[in-house]
Amino acid sequence: MTGQAWHIKGTSLLGQAAADMLISDGLITEVGPGISAGGAQVLDGSGLVALPGLVDLHTHLREPGREDAETVQTGTAAAALGGFTAVHAMANTEPVADTAGVVEQVWRLGERAGLADVRPVGAVTVGLSGGHLAELGAMADSAARVRVFSDDGRCVSDAVIMRRALEYVKAFGGVVAQHAQEPRLTEGAQVNEGEVAGRIGLAGWPAVAEEAIIARDCLLAAHVGSALHVCHVSTAGSVEIIRWAKAKGWRVTAEVTPHHLLLTDELAASYDPVYKVNPPLRTAADVLALREGLADGTIDCVATDHAPHPVEDKEAEWQAAAFGMTGLETALRAVQLAMVEPGLLDWAQVADRMSVRPAAIGRLNGEGAPLHGCSLTAGSPANLVLYDPAQRGVVDPAQHASRSRNSPFAGMELPGQVVATFLRGEPTVLDGKLAR
């Protein structure tokens, strides 16, 4: 790795006791009170919470194909600024990441950028068509070592294809991440089917379209003994179904986005497509159920579903605009507002939901993959974020490193500020700014 050692002084480990931390050669080498370290660069950690580097299971980096929206370089810069040290790059690029060639290309772009570990997600079916299985084994065996497979953006709606995918990935310890959206129930759908949709005259997107697929897939995963991950859970009913599946002991995991933890479908009444997202923003009751689910561990983790879009794709009529919101640079701040401030999670649990568990689901806990989601103890890889929860600021997307500006939190005051991010001992962010 490199020579520069870092001495982080008086930082609050997982929001608990203040301690010093020594980082060198890519590792945390010492943790404890009052370390003396000659020659190491000193970083004052007082008032800062130290968390293991965040891991995002759900990021759209858009490269190859839509470099006008985001590139691996700009997307991982946004990730680093948000405190992430690893991101899973979704497969719906152009061309689709459905071959070893494309996933290796994305992985190499990540290596070259060096701002966060980029873990490509492989498509489940060729071209996300839902028809034929992509060469999942080839992607698993490639240099990119793909373990998470998803047609995200589209649902693997054919029950047989889903069953086969779940079965097939058992051969290499993979997981199928499902975008749960029954296609027939959501034809032309724009916003959550509820009071708001009826009032504003936009086609409704019923909760059952998500819940029916989740229920089916939990049953399929149990039947074939495989691992299912549910992307961006958005309804109270989905939380119930996942809670039930977990109680059965089935291998089901789930994620929730920061925006579904904070925002509701009332925002759609503005007709501003910055609030247009798939799955749609739901009701306040859903938001509360999602927060409870994340707090009690039914929902394993927070994933951003960072979905950058150029201005012209959002500056349109609602129906014509693209689905999606950026999220990497606001995720931890949004989670502080939604979960930490109401007392639903402490910082150790935030570390669990945003680093430890997503790393485990993404298989970043060994087997030759880079290590993430490790404890902040001597001997662990020095992947960590230093976060100041006492700051507050209004979100201004113009200041974001992401190439796109479609943040639903624009103009909103959020708590917190990422002060520094370290990737294997190297700072990617210092003083809240990119360090390289």
Next chain:
Amino acid sequence: MKRHLISAGDLSRDDALLVLDTAEELAQVAERPIRKLPTLRGRTVVNLFYEDSTRTRISFEAAAKRLSADVINFSAKGSSVAKGESLKDTALTLEAMGADAVVVRHPASGAPHRLAGWVHGSVINAGDGTHEHPTQALLDAFTMRRRLGRLEGLRVTIAGDVLHSRVARSNVLLLHTLGADVMLVAPPTLLPYGVSSWPCETGYDLDSALPKTDVVMMLRVQAERMNAAYFPTVHEYSRRYGLDVSRMALLPEHAIVMHPGPMNRGVEIAAEVADSPRSTIVEQVSNGVSVRMAVLYLLLGGAAGEDGAGVDR
């Protein structure tokens, strides 16, 4: 009055009554030998139509011309958003041409709302997707008041495809504001999911609603809806929800029959009903011009004054 007319919900009771009373005065212009007022001379009204709607467009055009405004018709139909100019660019073009009012008809719900953020002139919603059509509701209320003498306490039944109807949404909001009691009647598939929170009652049975009805408004139903399983066949729809002669006989003596047009004769309304003396369908068309004159007059008339009275910026 607000600067724009996008939703019938934008109108307070006083606003709505002002529009109706103004329309009543302006209706007299239509009876003069020279049917023109100089009120909006030098002002520009753009009719921006992304959907075919000859009746609404010519109604607005006639209204603007009777007030001496310059009218520009901009038919953008077929210029799909994906391929053609974006709504924003069109808005900037209209802005550069100095449009004082933009009358917009668009297949996307919320398009007038977006447009209002990009232009300085008044935006008048002439129907957006499955959202609203406020001037239709105003002309319907105007017609009811003319025929029956009041709106307060009037029992109005609106029957048909409520789910996809911008007319129904605007009518429910406006009639509620004006003190009428609205009942929506439709097969359950054609009522929106959240309809229970609307300020009206709902039901599935037209026959039981009609005897308690002062005004029945039949909504157009498109035959294609049966392909998406909203109802089994046009024939069954017509049998259960169409207003034919025998069903019309269930109405009280004084009750009137309305339809926003264009009608599907033989589907939601029988020809004998449409042409009966109870029918106000032709009046609705002529009242449409008076009401739209009133809306243009109230939205633009004040803006010409030095103090911008009546303009809420």
